[in-house]
Amino acid sequence: MVNFIQNLEASLYKGFIDQNYSEYGSYKPKLLVNNPKKNENVLTSLLEELDNCNSFMFSVAFITESGLATLKSHFLDLKQKGIKGRILTSTFLNFNQPKVFKELLKITNVEVKLTNLEGFHSKGYIFNNKNHYSLIVGSSNLTAHALKVNYEWNVKLTSHENGEIVHHFKNQFEEVWENAQTLTEEWIAHYEKNHTQIVNSSVIGQVTEFPTSYKSNSIKEALEIVPNKMQQAALQEIQAVREAGKNKGLIISATGTGKTYLSAFDVRRLNPERMLFIVHREQILQKAKSNFNRVLGGIDKDFGILSGSNKQIDSKYLFATIQTISKEETLHQFDPEAFDYILIDEVHKAGAKSYHKVIDYFNPKFLMGMTATPERTDDFNIYELFDYNIAYEIRLQEALEEDMLCPFHYFGVTDIEYNGETIDDTTLLTKLVAEERVNHMIEKIQYYGFSGKKVKGLIFCSRKEEAEQLSNVMNTKGYSTFALTSKHSQKERELQVNRLESGILDYIITVDIFNEGIDIPSVNQVVMLRQTQSSIIFIQQLGRGLRKHDSKDFVTIIDFIGNYRNNYLIPIALSGDKSQNKDNIRRHTKDTSYIKGISTVNFEEVAKKYIFKAINNSNLTEMKILKEAFAELKNRIGRMPYLYDFITNQSIDPTVIIDKHSNYQQFLLKVKAEVPVLTDYENKVLTMFSKELLNGKRRHEIILLDLLLKQEQVEYGEYLNQLKASDCLIDDATMVSVQYIFDLSFFTQTYKIKYGEKAIIALNEDNSFILNEEIRESLDLNHHFKNMYIDIVKSAKEKNKLYQSHEPLSLYEKYTRKDACKLLNWNNDESSTMYGYKTKHQTCPIFITYDKKDDLESSVAYGDEFLNQDVLKWFTRSNRTLGSKEVKKIIEAKENNIEIHIFVKKDDDEGKDFYYLGKALPDKNTVQQTVMKDENKKELPVVQMNMVMEQSIDSKIYHYIKSAKNELNKH
Structure with a gap:
């Protein structure tokens, strides 16, 4: 209580009297x-x-x-x-x-x-x-x-x-x-x-979200319809593709973002003599034709349908199903030059022979493809079909930010348990549709509700039999539902969709036939009762409710998270983070503020527990996942990707690849890419660059490597000028540290052998830097080695944008013990003997694993704990007293001009990386000697003290770390 009052008093003084007041206080008044x-x-x-x-x-x-x-x-x-x-x-x-x-x-x-x-x-x-x-x-x-x-x-x-x-x-x-x-x-x-x-x-001050609507009854009104901000940007990029002399373009646009209207605006701009619009389902034709008519204006006979029941083949603007136009007798009625502009909707289906037949037959001035999901699980490469010309791309996060979609509230909810076991992908069908589970589901869908006067919902199940039996059970409980599966005809599907839209049905229950290609804008609730198979399918099913409609202000997504192996895919899909970093996924589960607009992501506490469990049990960097990411990126860009391509295409973090492989060359060999051979020493140099510099945590080494790419030697003064221009520290200790990295003297003998044992860069007697002869010769003679060198430098430059250059460490970024030794300018890597802390070179990095394993022996299971965002209760190693030399140094850190740096990780599952939370100083009034018991119940002396942070810890990361304690042991 006394500590709280002192803390509050300090907070109020800083908040209301003097903002420069130095005493800590975590209860400062704050403007939100x-x-x-x-x-x-x-x-x-x-x-x-x-x-x-x-x-x-x-x-x-x-x-x-x-x-x-x-x-x-x-x-x-x-x-x-x-x-x-x-x-x-x-x-x-x-x-x-x-x-x-x-x-x-x-x-x-x-x-x-x-x-x-x-x-x-x-x-x-x-x-x-x-x-x-x-x-x-x-x-x-x-x-x-x-x-x-x-x-x-x-x-x-x-x-x-x-x-x-x-x-x-x-x-x-x-x-x-x-x-x-x-x-x-x-x-x-x-x-x-x-x-x-x-x-x-x-x-x-409460602006209700209504859908963007396009209303037009005449040519005059059509001309008044204007594209929104996002569509204007897209139109400019499409035009840029044409001006570059390309005759194909691919639009990647999230479901509900107005692809059809965008294509109509582009047709209006290009004004072709004739246009062909191809879809894969007849029910889409009428709507596409109607939308184009609104945008383009003109007389009705200009707009025609080509399908099983309509053959208006002479129309200026022809809307055709692929099934009809791909028939030999139909296709050959057209001159191959008949259409100036051809557009293909849902073009990810174009791997089928029917599409290839049509695309190969016609010769338009411009071919446009549109899809929300270009990533395919089959072998078809949609990017290659369009010569890798991505004319425009907008994904879920951007679309939400631009208010193009209906806002959503996602709820990851707890599935029911049977005899202490949660529903998973092996659960028997009888349990999936048991009375108890159905009642549990109904309780959740009623609690989380929907926007609008009447529920219009889609329920996705894992099996056809489950969908059918669930429909039967729900119908006995007062709901009006219909189970639609792949056995139903297109006509039956359309009928049931119409019944849902008109309010006759409350729910359509299905497996995955509605993942894409269906448009039911009035859907106000989506229920997921199945395992998350992939991020693509998750987003497809989520997207069924994201079209705007004047009957709803938002859509409710209720996801029953059972004990599924792939639960971690949910925060990956919602955040769009493909880095495969476990800690990132945990943070996206805990802190969901990445969702833009008024949409929110919410996980019930127990559901969160299952996601954390799934993350811990998964191998996110297994070769299968890395291979898939490599293949997907290769398909997208049409060549072998470099590490820099993974960054610019928001794919896997390159450091994840390097963590599993000594360098990218070794990874390329594992995926059987055809690459030239490197010498043993070239491999070792690339390994050193990849393991030590690719992460971009210090700019100094990157700048020097870049300079030496362009010239054979770099004057010391020139190098300093470049560092100054980049706002880098140029004190003597930092400059010596850079030299120790490049002459390998910083590293242990094991790493020196791994990195080739000879200095990579030397400082000559004439005060200039040069690469060693072997590397210089490789750069001159081995084009592949040079490309790999350039790739690492480019990638490191990009990753360095996360870090500030005028301080050795950047708040809330992640560092290993080895990184700390390097960036705090220690002469050697002493990470193997640092353990929890070490004082050297006027610095003392302290490393804390916040949630220690239950089986950790008592003598190292310290009770380190944040009391608030400004104060860390910290314990020294065991067998230390107030008289211990190392303890005295820390207590007198201020007087001894020693900088204490605090690094924390949530738990050991995060690997070797710790969040840097800033500098701290001990509160001498709190220093006391106490005891802890070892595994034999023997009491050992230990010193505890409160560390006062120089800056209050960011609330998001503070609450994330604090939530570590017993996260998996709750409930």
Whole structure:
């Protein structure tokens, strides 16, 4: 309690009196805003407080379904912990829709009351913690826009439980609460009957998301239809492809982003004599024709259909199914030069013979292909078909950011358990459709709900039999569902889709026939009851609900995460991060602020546990995965990829490849790429560059290697000028360290042998740098070696953009013990004997594994723990006392001019890398000698102290690391 008060006092002094006050305090007042560029929003802070409180009180005038959806899974997790809350809201301006009150009633651990206080317009969130209160007060109502997108000002304050300010807030809340009416079903029925919204939602800063619509009834109106910002950019890039003399182009565009309209705009710009638009299903034809008509205008007879039932082959703009136009008798009715412009929709299907027949027959001035999923699981290379000309590409994240898609709220929810075992991909069918599981599923889909007046849902199952039996069971429980599988005809599929859209059906239950090529914009709920097979299929199924429609403000995605081996694919797919880095995936599971706009990603606590388990049990860098990434990238760019290509195409992180292989040449040989032979020494040099410099953690070595590519020797002064121009440190210790890296004296004997044993770069007597003769000769004579050298330099330059150059270490980036020795300018790599910490060369790096394994012997299982974002409770090694020389050095670090650097990793599954959290100094008032017991229960002396961080730790990484403790042992 004393520590808390001191901390709070220091926080208040810094916050309200002197921002330069040096004493630590983790409860500083903070302005909360929504800043998309920095991935910051009010919601993140609200959720952090909510997830760590003992109870809460919200006083908010306005609540939307979408705003409430952002908190639903968190309320459920709190319920499991027995934590309750209260929400006070109103009927002010009749803004709150009747349905949102129905949604509030579903949250059984939250009591809701309504005030009829005139002009009730409060926006305050109060969180009760163990011995203090947190307050978030300002302009944000409980709406998704206010919490994630709108320009809002909110202040976060912390108060002791006896503080006057919190009592003002609590008293105000209780006073209104006492006279407010409890939310009941009867009250909602009465409100619904009399509800009329008397103001436009924009009046109160809540802009409702309506779909972009194109309405045109005439040529004049058609000309007035203009492309949105993203489509304008796409049109410019398509035109650039044509101006470059290319006659083919590929559009990669996420489902729902308006590919058809984009192609129509391009046709309008190009104004061809005749155009052919090819689709793979007849039901798409009419809609495509209608959309083109709206954009292009003109008379009806200009627009024709070529299908099984229509043969309007003379039309200026012809819309054809591939099945019909690929028939010999149909195809040969056309002159090969008949169409100036040919467009192929869902072109990833073009591996089929029918497509090849048509593409080979016609000779248009321009051929355009459109797809959302160019990555294929078959051997067909769609990029090659279009001569590797990607005219434009927009993926899910960008489309959400540009507000081209319907916002979504994704919920990774817990599947049911049988005898302590969670549903997985081996579960018997009888269990998949058992009464208990179906009831569990219904409970979840009702709790998380949907946007709109009536549910229009798709449920994806793992087996046909499951879909059929689930439909039967749901129909007995009052739902109207239909199981559609591959055995149903196209006509039957269209009929059932129409029944869903018209409201006759609540759900269509299917396996995977709706992964793509189906357009049901009114879908407002997608339920996934199957294993995540691949990121591609996951995004395809997610995409079924992402088209905008005026009947919904968002789509609800409910994903039943069982004990599936591939669960880790979900955060990979949602974040778009293909690096194959386990820690990145963990962070994307814990911190989901990467999702743009008002969309959110939420994992129930138990579901999160299963994802962490799947990550731990998976081998993300197995050769099969690396080979697939290599093949996919080779297909995309039409040649053997270099490491730099993996970076620029957002594929696997090159360092992941190098971690498993000594250098890229060795990897290329493993995947049987045809590459020239390298000498043993050339291999060793590339290994040194790859293992030590490719990560880009220090710019100095990269700059020198780059200079020596262009000239045989580099004057010392010229090198210094280049470093200064790049804002690099040029102190003597750093310059000596660079020399020790290149003459290999920094490395242990094992590494010297691995790296070729001779100095790579030497500093001559005339004060100039030169490469050794053998490397220089290889650069002159071996073109392949030179390319590999250049590739590493280019890749290292790109990766170095993550790091600042005027400091040896960059906050929140990851480093090994070896990196620390190098970047803190130690003469040698002493990582093997550093263990938890070591003081040398006026520096003391401290390495902490936050979540230590249960089987770790007691003498090294220290209780290191963050007390808050400014203070780390830290323990020395065992068998150390206050009189130990190494301990005295650390306690007197400030007086001895020793810099203490804190490195932390979540657990050992993260490998050798630690997050750098900054510098720290010990709080001498907290230094004390204590004891810990070894495996034989013998007491050993140890010293503990509080380390005060120079800078408060970023809240996202702080909460991520703090969540490590027993993450997998919960529940």
